[in-house]
Amino acid sequence: MSASILSSVQFRAESLSFTDALYGVLVAKGWFSLPKPMLAGMTGACFRFSVHRQLHADSATAYNWMAEHLVACDLIGVIASQWGGYNFTPTFPLYQRQAVRDIKSSIDRGTAAVLWKDRFVIVNGYHEAKQLFYYLDGRSAAVQELSFGELGLNQTPYCYYQVYEHLLETDVLQVIKESYMQAVFRAETPDIMLPGTDYACGLSAYDAILNALQSGNYDAAGAYETISVYAAAKRDAAQYTRYAAGYWPASQEVAGHYAELAVLYEKILDTAEMNSTPGALSEPCSSFIDLFHAARAAETAAIRSIRTLLHEPIANRFHDVGLR
CATH class of the missing domain: 3.90.70.10 (Cysteine proteinases)
Incomplete structure (x- = not known):
């Protein structure tokens, strides 16, 4: 045959x-x-953020594949x-x-x-x-x-x-709005599959990253891999929210915050590449750590903007923003 x-x-x-x-x-x-960043955003994938507390290389793939991948497909029909x-x-x-x-x-x-x-x-x-x-x-x-x-x-x-x-047929604008609610859910809710002693999720991941970098207790190769993957995710989020604003002009402020976030991660990645041996993160300087503080502020502002924009539908879901 x-x-x-x-x-x-x-x-x-x-x-x-x-x-x-x-x-x-x-x-x-x-x-x-549509362009690939639209898929990354409409499925909520670019908003997921989880890290191992020692920044192991599995940070970017440590999540509930069965749940998230099925939801990703469901969101786009x-x-x-x-x-x-x-x-x-x-x-x-x-x-x-x-x-x-x-x-x-x-x-x-x-x-x-x-x-x-x-x-x-x-x-x-x-x-x-x-x-x-x-x-x-x-x-x-x-x-x-x-x-x-x-x-x-x-x-x-x-x-x-x-x-x-x-x-199945879907409405792009409705998918965008749902993906933004998923962004809030992922920023504020730990993944129940990941032990909190080893992993941090959403905005709390910044605390784990900063603690690892400042203490020096991190895996050099894993840290570099983690930064590379999430720099790509934040870039996708920026491009997605810019495209999304064309469908939903009221979300322009959200797009602005993610654009700022992507620029910061590009600087983080550039700094890591300049100051590290190939594929491994060297001891971080203070300016490198400052970039993560700025990134946390930008991403927090983005989530707050989404909460303001979708206040009523988020409130209607009570304690479970991710529930559709």
Whole structure:
């Protein structure tokens, strides 16, 4: 049997997150036609902010994938199915075989799938006779191979995939307003999946970052990775809120705060690159720490502006802003 490959799928790691992979799948399918920052914002992805208290490299991927990725699709009207778990559990072989079937079926329907392979990748084809998948990692243009039997067997014990089934019509303005409420929720609410002794979420993440930098108790490589990923997220947030203001002029003030935030993170990243060995953060100077204080003020102002703009719908959700 010859290979079945969806050659129209493109994947570029720009947001450095799940959004990159989701965008590649949806654009190739014709289910999303707006710029990538719009997807990062409409799904709420660019507003998520969680860090390990020693700034380990897993900071950017330490969140509830099952909940957030399904909500992300739901927000933009995409019906999706997924599975996540650990490859050391006794039932893993059963789920692995089901994952192979689901991903092959999705490709047969003309839709690629997202898979965790120590980062989020796009599975865009398979070869039945050779018993393998073809995938893109967003860093190389070359299609890579993964045998069916190796699916889910990563360097990390986590395994996850998501497939996409149908698209429902949505109203962009309503999605934007909902995404802003999700921004408030993520800024103010800890992720219940993350132990507070090890992780900090939302605006509280700034306290954890500052404590780690000032005490020197941080992982140098992890800190650099964390800063790089969140600089990309804040850039996406700035571009998204600027685009969103075109649909919703009343949100212009919010866009201004996120524009300021993105500039600050660009300075943070530039400073980290200038004063560090490649891929590792050196001892931070006082001006570097000052930039994080300024970033916290800018992001806090952005959330306050959203709360003012959406005071009534947020109040109607009482204690659970994230409830839709």
